[in-house]
Amino acid sequence: MTGRYAEVIGDPIAHSKSPLIHNFWLEKLGIDAAYRATRVPPEGLGRYFTERGEDPNWCGCNVTIPHKIAALEHVSDPGGIRESIGAINTVARGPGGGLFGTNTDAAGFLGPILDVPLEGAPVILVGSGGAANAILFALAQVGAGPITMLARNALKAAGLLARFGLKGEVKPLASSLPPAALLINASPLGMKGQPLLQLDLSPLPDNAIVYDIVYAPLETALLRAARDRGLETVDGLEMLVGQAALAFELFFDVPPPEGYDEELRAKLVQ
Known part of the structure; x- marks a missing residue:
């Protein structure tokens, strides 16, 4: 993939609606970037973060089942999520380029x-x-x-x-x-x-x-x-969209566009 991108990782992952949400917002904002779903088995988690950390086009990822706890072992934790929540659902790049984890689920x-x-x-x-x-x-x-x-x-x-x-x-x-x-x-x-x-x-x-x-x-x-x-x-869309909005700003440095909630939900329930 060329150009900036973010993704959601998990195993399984084909069911994820995160690409639809993030790509909807990217299109509305006219941002030249993409968001995709990538299956990462547990044994490949460390390799995944090593490879993505070296890819300058990678903006970050959402983390879902079964990696929310294990992913903490592979990224920095400046917000003390390990001690507070104990699980992450978002990984992004810090100012120095290193990868850090946080949690937008709560x-x-x-x-x-x-x-x-x-x-x-x-x-x-x-x-x-x-x-x-x-x-x-x-x-x-x-x-x-x-x-x-x-x-x-x-x-x-x-x-x-x-x-x-x-x-x-x-x-x-x-x-x-x-x-x-x-x-x-x-x-x-x-x-x-x-x-x-x-x-x-x-x-x-x-x-x-x-x-x-x-x-x-x-x-x-x-x-x-x-x-x-x-x-x-x-239903699950409420939490999914809420946590996605916080992650989107971490990935692309702008908040999601306002005024499109009903249009987005209509796409998600099709």
Whole structure:
């Protein structure tokens, strides 16, 4: 590829809508650059960052499953993300040309629910991977809790609660849900090619919000079940676009264009 470019890396990666978002903004701004999706297997992560670090046209990358924690080993961490969130989703070039990692997931997650009173509110979180790190960090910032985590790895999930100073408990994925103000799926379950996330939502109160960060498909079984119950929902595009906007400015030195949100969403749901 010639000319400036950025990309999203993961394994798998074909489902990613990030290229559509970033290329939409680049076209609207008339910027001569491109954004693509690149599959990087876990064993190739170190080589990837070495090669991209030597490419003057490379502006940075978004990082998705399964690399959000492992990528910290290959870039600098000037913002102390390792100690705070513990996972990155964005890598860009610093002023000296070196690569640094940061995390735009936490702000992207909170954006759609900023007006929801979460202080002292019980929350259910499914998953304990890199996205869960950022979400728990965000929940701690707004004083949410107690947190009930549904996770395959109970020890890892309990460690995350302790890391962020959050009160709560860890249960197996198949456990019945406690009442909660907010249910979040931060796992790959429900994503195209993954098993469905099937939960009995009946214990949730009528004013609960169900937030699924999966965006391929956009209408997950979890969100469909929540809507059938008349619950408010937040889909994965909300967080995806929010975190992408912060990353875009790091890559291309300008914020995304304003006034095109509805046009962009229409393209994303096609």
